[in-house]
Amino acid sequence: MIISFIGFLSVILHIFYxxxxxxxxTKFTIQSNLLVSVTFLLSVFAMRSRKHHTPLLDFLKNCSVIYMFIVITTYHFLLVSGGEYVGTRIITNFTLHYLLPLFVFTNxxxxxxxxxxxYTHIFYWMLFPLLYCxxxxxxxxxxxxxxYFFLNPTGVIPVGVGSYANVGLFIIAYLCVYIILGFFLILLNRIFLHFKIINTATSSS
Incomplete structure (x- = not known):
């Protein structure tokens, strides 16, 4: 409920101001945070109806983890110096780029x-970012x-990357990052599950 409330409020205020x-x-940050907000709202309804884990929620929760990692790292390393925020947008900029990703990871x-x-799930998780591009x-x-500047083939840095070839390279690089993140997410799921099985077996014995 906290993630959903902060997400919706931050998106609305960030756009309004x-x-x-x-x-x-049009920003990926806004769209991905909106997806996260909807996902956790659906999760609240699922928990209230005692249907905690459905295939759709599993898919959306995994998307949330991957997309929020892209949001926080892309903003921090590529975009943080690209704009100045004032007033309410200073707060919403922080919640959308840092606070909500950290909440999603912690959850x-x-x-x-x-x-x-x-591992085929990796390609499903990539569909929205690819469609966005x-x-x-x-x-x-x-x-x-x-x-974003890395999607602009007509301008030169800092407003563009100069050609469609360079845009293509950026997209390929990002898709590789998504593949790596998806691989690690699946791997971490399996590692956590493996230790849970071991702990359960140890406890029962």
């Missing part, structure tokens, strides 16, 4: 039931707007 709300809506470590997932590039062809 933005000097360019329609640009804010996964401490509370989520670990399961054995197939495709839609952003198509929109850029129409109106010349790109939500």
């Amino acid at each position: 933005s000097p360019a709300p329609w640009i804010s809506i 996964w470590i401490a509370f989520e039931v670990k399961k054995k997932y197939s 495709v839609v952003s590039l198509l929109r850029g062809l129409v109106d010349g707007f790109y939500p």
Whole structure:
């Protein structure tokens, strides 16, 4: 409930107080945090109905972990110096880029039931980021707007990367990161599950 409430409130306020709300809506940070907020709201309803773990929630919770890792690392290492925030947006910028990702990671470590997932799940988790890149590039062809500099083939750094080839390299690099994150998420699930089985067997003996 806390994650969902803070997420919805931060997204709404960040957009409302933005000097360019329609640009804010296009950001991956906003869309991924909105996905997280919806996911944890659905989780609240599932817990109240005693259906704690459904395939859809499992999928969305895993997406949340991966997407929030991308949000916090991309912002901290690539985008933190790219804009100034004032007033309420100083707070929402912190909650969206740092606080909510940390809450999602903590929730996964401490509370989520670990399961054995197939490695094919990695490619399902990549669908939304890939679709986001495709839609952003198509929109850029129409109106010349790109939500991030590394998706802009027409400008040079710091506003673009100079060519579609460079954009393609950035996308490939990010997809590789998603694959690595998905691999580690599945691996960590299996490690946690393995130790849980050992502890259960030890306790019962």
